[in-house]
Amino acid sequence: MSKGVIVWLTGLSGAGKSTIGGELLSHFHELNLNAELLDGDEIRELLSKGLGFSKEDRDLNIRRIGFVARLLARNGAIAITAAISPYREIRDEVRRLASLDGVRFVEVYLNPSLESLIARDTKGLYRKALAGEISNFTGVSDPYEPPLNPQIEIHTDTQSVEESVELIMKYLQSEYLIPCSVENARTASY
């Protein structure tokens, strides 16, 4: 009945949340740890179909992701979330509720420069947002409130996916939130 942990990835569209979240999930599974990736877009389809991108709807969506993450973590799994989660108040609310469950909330701020995101723009969304074709686009026409005291901050414009994943894994190990090796993971689960 040991607790899991919430690894909360936050940052703008294109910051690397889904990619890094997916890599983390593979690493946790290699360590034989129970883990889930709650990806913003997927979860929206499953839990929040019909909700839009107003502050109220975004808050509701993030609260739902937070609720599911807490359920998983208080039952021993690692819940990785990969959603923009632009508002500080709601992230802090999830942290408080997790704490009541005895679950650690590790906030990971993926923080590439906005310029680098606009320059790369793999999905062409920034171009559209800057042209006014998408309203409520976080970082352009909608606010993003950066974490004030994230456990980890990564400049994903200059740090690679591998480096980013290693930073997060090392942090979790140093806080004894995950075992240090497959061997230890096996020992710990028996």
Place this chain on the structure above:
Amino acid sequence: MSKGVIVWLTGLSGAGKSTIGGELLSHFHELNLNAELLDGDEIRELLSKGLGFSKEDRDLNIRRIGFVARLLARNGAIAITAAISPYREIRDEVRRLASLDGVRFVEVYLNPSLESLIARDTKGLYRKALAGEISNFTGVSDPYEPPLNPQIEIHTDTQSVEESVELIMKYLQSEYLIPCSVENARTASY
């Protein structure tokens, strides 16, 4: 990384889903097992605020409960659901999806007679529904499709809560889905 199980309680309003679900949860926790009760009313507030009681909205709500139950169970926890879940098709869909995750779906049909529910009517809902004051009330003005092959069927008008819980616990033990005693549970988790 062993799998959990979904204990899916289904039945009309007043059939005993929340009560029996709560008792099961206590029993699982006494056995040191990770478990959650996903209660229909609570989950509606958290995951499905704004949805109504049309077939479409009910289906969406049950799919969300099913999704969360699967996430929990595939990460080793026991997910107990206590929602009317009136439509067979959606229950069977959750069972199929759980099976893809390697998770057992135990359907428990709580089946008191409608007459007994109307006679007891602890919340006064049947009286209102029969008077036409509540529309879309399952069993009165909205359909309930009973399971065709439930793993367990309990006539909760004649069987007590204790008997019902014991039937479910014994079934789960006989299928090796939970350990038989606290001692075994402790051994199994080390």
